[in-house]
Amino acid sequence: MCQIKIDPKRCKHCGICIAFCPQEVFGADCRGAPVVERAEKCTACGLCVMRCPDFALEVGEKGK
Amino acid sequence: MPGLKTAWKEYLEESMLPHMWCPGCGNGIALGALTRALAELKLPRHKVVVVTGIGCWGKADDYLSTNALHGTHGRALAFATGVKAARPELTVVVLMGDGDGATIGGNHLIHAARRNIDLTAVVVNNYNYGMTGGQVSATTPAGAITSTTRYGNPERDFDLCRLVEAAGANYVARGTVYHVPQLDRLIRDGIAKKGFSFIEVVSPCPTHFGRRNRLGPAVQMMKLLKERAVHVGSAAAKGGELPEGSFFIGKLAERDDPDFNTSYEKMRKKALAKGTESS
Numbered sequence: 001m002c003q004i005k006i007d008p009k010r011c012k013h014c015g016i017c018i019a020f021c022p023q024e025v026f027g028a029d030c031r032g033a034p035v036v037e038r039a040e041k042c043t044a045c046g047l048c049v050m051r052c053p054d055f056a057l058e059v060g061e062k063g064k
Numbered sequence: 065m066p067g068l069k070t071a072w073k074e075y076l077e078e079s080m081l082p083h084m085w086c087p088g089c090g091n092g093i094a095l096g097a098l099t100r101a102l103a104e105l106k107l108p109r110h111k112v113v114v115v116t117g118i119g120c121w122g123k124a125d126d127y128l129s130t131n132a133l134h135g136t137h138g139r140a141l142a143f144a145t146g147v148k149a150a151r152p153e154l155t156v157v158v159l160m161g162d163g164d165g166a167t168i169g170g171n172h173l174i175h176a177a178r179r180n181i182d183l184t185a186v187v188v189n190n191y192n193y194g195m196t197g198g199q200v201s202a203t204t205p206a207g208a209i210t211s212t213t214r215y216g217n218p219e220r221d222f223d224l225c226r227l228v229e230a231a232g233a234n235y236v237a238r239g240t241v242y243h244v245p246q247l248d249r250l251i252r253d254g255i256a257k258k259g260f261s262f263i264e265v266v267s268p269c270p271t272h273f274g275r276r277n278r279l280g281p282a283v284q285m286m287k288l289l290k291e292r293a294v295h296v297g298s299a300a301a302k303g304g305e306l307p308e309g310s311f312f313i314g315k316l317a318e319r320d321d322p323d324f325n326t327s328y329e330k331m332r333k334k335a336l337a338k339g340t341e342s343s
Contacts, residue, residue: 016088050244050245053089055092
């Protein structure tokens with residue numbers, strides 16, 4: 001289980017984190033913004049943080 | 065010293081966020097890769113100069129906490145050459161788009177490579193002039209629609225990596241904003257390499273190029289990058305011809321020719337010695 005933080009002030013709803021998370025951790029709300037739906041599946045690989053064009057994501061280390 | 069996982073944030077001017085780029089623009093991803101590369105090399109911020117020109121990617125210096133020099137359109141490499149020649153101890157990174165760096169500033173690009181001056185150029189290629197309304201650039205593929213080629217581009221595009229390699233750069237690589245861990249490494253190695261380093265970053269412009277060419281939203285354009293990029297060391301790359309629209313990614317060329325500052329210093333010493341002889 002990892003702590004995933006989404007900054008709503010920075011997120012522009014591009015959908016990249018939702019589409020490319022290898023574990024499909026994210027779902028979308030009605031406006032297309034990401035929501036953490038399956039936090040228990042997150043492996044803290046960090047790919048979503050690296051691919052987020054808006055610096056809106058933060059993922060804690062595994063188990064934190 | 066914080067771990068690499070957060071050290072890159074030191075190079076990011078977080079107070080300037082959210083940035084000005086459109087939703088799904090790859091510039092933010094390229095900026096993240098650059099900050100991680102700087103963090104991995106543990107370069108002190110005051111020893112790094114980021115030189116930019118005009119364009120969407122040219123705004124990247126606003127979001128960096130390093131030194132910055134924001135020049136005129138297409139001339140970033142000329143300013144950067146001056147900085148490096150005067151202050152060789154600084155690490156100089158030049159950020160340009162395909163319009164800025166390869167179209168308006170194309171001549172500076174080939175001559176910086178020929179001089180082999182110790183700069184790192186990170187050129188984000190989104191196949192058009194994004195900031196001014198999606199006009200055709202020197203990297204727009206033949207047949208592609210832009211605001212100034214409404215019926216398709218009649219011209220051929222430049223392969224920037226081959227151009228810069230032929231002009232004499234010490235390090236030439238291409239990455240995409242989809243293949244992020246690799247992009248971090250390519251930028252890092254380019255900065256660490258002495259001589260002119262060139263990294264082309266293929267990136268989506270969903271607002272102009274994507275919309276006009278019906279390539280879909282950002283997610284769709286990222287999938288295209290995933291499908292079309294062929295790793296230079298892969299079996300498919302060695303197999304022969306690339307399929308239409310595909311391109312190689314990875315380190316494409318590396319050599320160890322002397323850089324401009326080293327050659328200049330040698331020449332200067334020779335001239336000084338001659339001066340003492342004659343007096």
